[in-house]
Amino acid sequence: MNNVIVYCELDEGKIADVSFELLTKGRSLANQLNCQLEALLLGNNLKGFEKEIFPYGVDTLYLADDNRLSPYSTLPHTSVMVNLFKEEKPQIALMGATTIGRDLGPRVSSALKSGLTADCTELEIGDHEDKKLNKVYKSLLYQIRPAFGGNIIATIINPDCRPQMATVREGVMKKEITDANYKGKIVNLDVSKYVDETAFIVKVIERHIEQSKIDIKNSPVVVSGGFGVGSAANFKLLFNLAALLGGEVGASRAAVDAGYVEHERQIGQTGVTVRPKLYIACGISGQIQHLAGMLESSIIISINSDPNAPINKIANYVIVGKVENVIPKMIRYYKENTK
Amino acid sequence: MKSFRIVVLAKQVPDTRNVGKDAMKADGTVNRAILPAIFNPEDLHALEQALCIKDRFPDSTITLLTMGPVRAAEILREGFYRGADDGILLTDRAFAGSDTLATSYALSCAIRKIKNFDIIVCGRQAIDGDTAQVGPQVAEKLGIPQITYAEEIVSLTENKIQIKRRLERGVEIVESSFPVLITVNNSAPHCRPRNAKRLMKYKHASTLSKRQESEEDYLSTGNHAHLNIKEWGVVDIECDHAQLGLGGSPTKVKKVDNIVFQSKESRRLDDFDDDINVLMKELITSHIIG
Known part of the structure; x- marks a missing residue:
């Protein structure tokens, strides 16, 4: 009792x-x-x-x-x-x-x-x-x-x-x-x-369950995009960087609602909570619900054209600039300087 | 031909989806006044499912039910433009401060008054709370089955409905008899747009309170009964007052904190090649990547 x-x-x-x-x-x-x-x-x-x-x-x-x-x-x-x-x-x-x-x-x-x-x-x-x-x-x-x-x-x-x-x-x-x-x-x-x-009274007629292909929760690196990424096409850059770094792509709710990526990638209070070694937030302003899902990341990089985006306060590194300019530069340096 | 009596539950919510910086006051709280009040998006998805049922069984009727302040009648009018037949605004000071349980109790009492309903449809959750509780709580109070996370009506006959529902990693098709309550997921189709003829017909629809406020000839809507949006208060529904509003809400807000994050000492970089190269080098040498 x-x-x-x-x-x-x-x-x-x-x-x-x-x-x-x-x-x-x-x-x-x-x-x-x-x-x-x-x-x-x-x-x-x-x-x-x-x-x-x-x-x-x-x-x-x-x-x-x-x-x-x-x-x-x-x-x-x-x-x-x-x-x-x-x-x-x-x-x-x-x-x-x-x-x-x-x-x-x-x-x-x-x-x-x-x-x-x-x-x-x-x-x-x-x-x-x-x-x-x-x-x-x-x-x-x-x-x-x-x-x-x-x-x-x-x-x-x-x-x-x-x-x-x-x-x-x-x-x-x-x-x-x-x-x-x-x-x-x-x-x-x-x-x-x-x-x-x-x-x-309610009967289950059919069920189709797929094995989840996305495992953001256990990924050491998460490259995450927000509404500021601008389009599903721009998200490809994030996928390229994530693949290169052996990570996964996450997203804020605004990006999911805008249809840029699937719901399974949503990070935050109503999505997945992650604690990666490295979290790269691209064009994410940083509402509390989102921060709740990634606050315990070891290193946080924020790439945002707005120098005053709230997420910048909790970031270790803030890169002020456009996502589509910054990510290709990161990719290029990484490719040239690792095996 | 069978006709269904459908009740759509809807909520007027502040648009929290794109809260800009100007929506925040200096003290870190939200300036609700400047956020536009909208038809909760998933409730519009729910209205669409109701309209789909009406497409197949044209004699069906759709009653839109909302609880909120007088202003919430706006979403009923919006529902009329898109095809709802009837609208009820449940409004009373006694409902103020309701948590999800007290809200679902009031709604269930109003639905009992509507009577003979076959299908209740609502959005999975509202964007200002995201709790997804009111739908199932209403179903329990009415003692009827529920189908949550609905995406599509797979089949509909006079006495059975089959629904495809979205699970975390897949879908499920379930079958129920009537009455049933269905909560509609955000992956369901968007609501059809306003119909121009209906817009003309209903644009002056209002509640009695609203007409009183504007000091029009409020007692009569002339020959235009359809322009009167029904307004129900506590006296219009049969209910136990102890279960309403703040007093009827088991959950209490103990405190609310504004969020102050310990600012880290962040390094500011520009998007020049050199800055990014230095950053990447640091990450690689410290084995964070690579």
């Missing part, structure tokens, strides 16, 4: 990275709150996954093993979660801000009349004093996220409703096992008690 619970997501038969990242965060929150860490896994043929989950310091793993729970479908997963939460009354529930988490989270919050904060970039424990009510709330979950055009950072709390729910994007939190030999217990849920037959 009153524990921290993480919804573990299956991505084509594997536990999603974001779930491990949330378990890592969940463990540290549970330590601060002096409570247990629990995990919930729904799907088909779940035997064996406990070996991957327990090392993150999970005390209880709830398994809902039923072939009707795979692939993911909104209503049955909602139903298991809502009914389990009614019994176990977790104080905090975390899930990935993925297609699944963003489909499921609001549904569960609506059923439980509980608050949900999307796309958090930090989670902390802290107190809150309501001066009007003259009441002090101890050990709430601070759900921290950029808001309103990314120009402010808001700290959101749910003083009265439980669970305090939050979604977090993949890559935002670090993934770290607690103890390879950590022992928790498994609780097998009787799915028929948690899900009504009527929940299977």
Whole structure:
């Protein structure tokens, strides 16, 4: 009761990275709150996954093993979660801000009349004093996220409703096992008690899943373009430089919205979070949502014709100039001076 | 022939997509007043899907529902220009300060009043919050299934709809009966443009509050009932007041910080060959690249 619970997501038969990242965060929150860490896994043929989950310091793993729970479908997963939460009354529930988490989270919050904060970039424990009510709330979950055009950072709390729910994007939190030999217990849920037959009304007819070809998250060099790159054709320069340096191409939201590159390349609060050795920002002005996704890069180079672009403040090197002039020069020097 | 009763949920939002420098005040906060208020882009995608259904089943009706200040009626008019049949503005001080849950509660009460709906369509998320929560929360409150991230209606019959939805790395086709709530992804087709005839017909459509404000002969729209945009307040919908507005919102904003980044000591370079050569040399010798 009153524990921290993480919804573990299956991505084509594997536990999603974001779930491990949330378990890592969940463990540290549970330590601060002096409570247990629990995990919930729904799907088909779940035997064996406990070996991957327990090392993150999970005390209880709830398994809902039923072939009707795979692939993911909104209503049955909602139903298991809502009914389990009614019994176990977790104080905090975390899930990935993925297609699944963003489909499921609001549904569960609506059923439980509980608050949900999307796309958090930090989670902390802290107190809150309501001066009007003259009441002090101890050990709430601070759900921290950029808001309103990314120009402010808001700290959101749910003083009265439980669970305090939050979604977090993949890559935002670090993934770290607690103890390879950590022992928790498994609780097998009787799915028929948690899900009504009527929940299977929506049917998955077809699925086509491709292996992701783009791996920005683990790339040592990211060459990233913004609206200032100007066109999809100009992005070719970025691809050339990235290929030469053994890196990947990223983009700001403005560049993705303008259709210059595919959505998978979006870096920032609502995209991927990266921590490369080198981040080259080309024609990116630097809204907070974007910075949230690349701030921890070791070296940041900003190429921008605007000497006062906000991103320049956090850059190690600022090149004032046009992207289409600067990149060819970088390419040329690199080709001439490396093998 | 079957006719569908479609409700499109839409939101008027500040255009946060291209926030220029002039939109920032000296203290680092956003000057909302100068940002244009627009029809949330994905809600327009949703309207297009509703219009596609109406193309196939012409007797269908499209009701546009929005919650917001009186000014939000602007997007209803925009919806009329593009083909919506009816518009409702849900507006009341009691709704102020709503988080996503309180918003979805108010919307679901309004939808209950509309009754006999078959399909509810809305954008996946609004650009001023990006939460993607209101759609699923409304579906849960109404106790109906949801299909999120919709990109295309694959097939539509009298009692079933098949939708292609966009996943992280692929697509999925799902089938549902009615009623159902669909949230439309930004990868779905853009909305058709305004229709010139409809523009002429509806350009003077307004809400009662708006007409009162301008001190026109506000009690009557003459023989032009279509020019009256319906305006509903708390008294018009059946609801539990405790679940509305700030009081009905479980999430509270504890604090808001302006962002101040520790400026790094950045080296300023020009785009001359020499500057770039020096930079590249440094990166190579320090093994950051190469």
